[in-house]
Amino acid sequence: MSRLRRSSKVMRLWDWSVPPTSAHREVLSIVPEGWIDAPRATRKPPILFVHGLAHGAWCWREHWMPAAAERGFPVYAVSLRGHGDSGGRKRLGRTLLRHYVHDVMQTITELPQQPVLVGHSMGALVSQLVADRYSPRGLALLTPAPIQGAAYEMPKLIRKRPLDAAKVLAGGTLPLRAEQLFTGLDEATAARYVDRLGRESPWAQYELLLPHRIGPVRCPVLVVGTPDDRVVDEKAVEVTAAAYGVDPVWLPGIGHDLMLDGGWEKALSVVLDWVDERC
């Protein structure tokens, strides 16, 4: 925990001297009719979704985006470079988390006002790194990749899934299978989603193992976990929540991909109710 610094990070020597290259960005959006003309003080804040490892903006488009727009929220989802229909696939082998942070920052500056950031899994970690330099309206972390680094998970992974562990260490994408991501989907649907998963940057995966700093976050934070998550365990969720001084919200019965799994409605309403109440 001592690695988690709470004060502003001013010196960003790396970003100044070797700035991230740019890549084409896929940004999906649904803006409810009339929203843009409504007074800023009363209209609902925009929500920006950031996907997790090997996913893409499509995972939000499936259920959450239309449902949240239905509730009056302008919703946006970005595909990080090398994912979904964004560019940068060829350079994936040279992509770091800071490139993902850059992609999210670029997307943010195109939004008409400060969004609520909703990050899933690795996207939750990226969102936290974004919040270290930018003040979003709110920060929702769903089944978040652990801020303290996932290295402690490695022995377990090696014991339970030695082949997967070897693959990750060799720079391959962590295999994500239907039984790890979902608890309540029919086989065909689950297979269809798993089919859409892409590759992940080996360097980003290595970075997930390391501890990361969190900044002086000044906005409301929501941390959501599920006891039935087979990718991010309960301890990781608890540590992340503790770092922000909040209690996690637990959603038993839903799997890691809570925007796609059966019960996604429940998970979405937890997030949107929190936005309505706190942000």
Added chain:
Amino acid sequence: MSDVIDRGGAWAVVGAGPHGLSALKNLLQLGLDADGFERDTDLGGNWNFHAENSRVYESTHLISTKPFTQFPDFPMPDAYPDYPSHWQVHRYFRSYAEHFGLLDHLHFNSEVVSVTPAADQRWDVTMRDRETGDETTRQYAGVVIANGHNWWPKIPQYPGQDTFTGEIKHSADYKSADVVRGKRVLVVGAGNTGCDVAVESAQNAKETFHSTRRGYYYNPKYAFGRPSDQTADLLLALRLPLALRRVMFKSVLRLTVGDFEKFGLRKPDHEFFETHPIVNQQLVYYVGHGDISPKPDIARFDGSTVHFEDGTSAEIDVVVFCTGYLAHFPFLDDSYLNLDGDHPVLARQIFTPATPTLAVSGLIQPDSGQWTIAHWQGMLIATYAALRAQDPQAAQRFYDAMVAETGVRFTGGAEYKDSTRHYYEIAHQEYLRAIERDLQRIESMTPSVMAAAR
């Protein structure tokens, strides 16, 4: 005094250039109330081309690249080039203000005409509506002054100057090459503006002379295929010592541009980093093509002739003095800014020892882009303002520690040449390291600031 509107705990921000905007944004973000006043009809300050006090000209592009120049929490679009134009910069500031909801807190056409102390370290701020001429006074808990220091022209005087039969202009009046087209032109001064104007004159005038007081290092915008300021930051990041960086920079210049003296330019009389960096790749090129004739300082004017210190002379139609700008605070009594002659001496170039509720943002001239620093100055001021609202005693302790360091400069180890041009010069990394330490200190004093903010 009954017509003074009491704005309670709110802070006033004078000016809506990049420094004013980021101060306003950070105050609002930390949960304070704040009003911004701008004498022009639009925001952007120097980058608002059509404003009376804008000093950019049609061809102005940044001399620093995006990564360090931009606000760290609002990067410039990827679609912008390395060195954006002033039009793009203006659009960028507008989207910043819109994104963070600043327009609701900005008053345009409002010139601050006086800032005077009230009871309890509060301030009466009087603004004049530039359309109607009406004046109103509001009272604030504190004031951030961000009126810019790049608009009040500094005009030199040479013997015989009144007898000169040609035109005398300051770069403040220079908006495009129309000023020089087809004429015999003398450009005075080798700041970044002076070099830009000399190059533009070389492309448009009949003849161009460029008078400088000393030889300078003219740095290329690109070296080895990378923007050179990013390479400079890399060397700094590696913490290479000043002497080594000097050797490296000089060799890069020699390898890429060549020997200045062979071009007929003077040898610099000072070390690298002792003057504000000049970034201009074209000047040497036009000197090499004979389109710019380098000259030393002016000795005197005589009718249409200008005599130089080396005994040479030239017939001139128009002189453009690119001799810089001075800070100017017509709305505030000098005593609040701890003046040394003509320039304020402050702590971190922000806080004044004269009063704890007045702060200045923008009184800096970094060896880099500026708005990253604008952001952190605004953040430090806002965090301090928030602490004052919550725990005045703790804020006083922070302020006392701050002003104990009044006058401390951040030179990166170099000795700046004595010139009005270097009053506000800072080595950006050394300066920001100090601000980072200040923020660490004040943020640890204010856990509640985090909680109180939205």
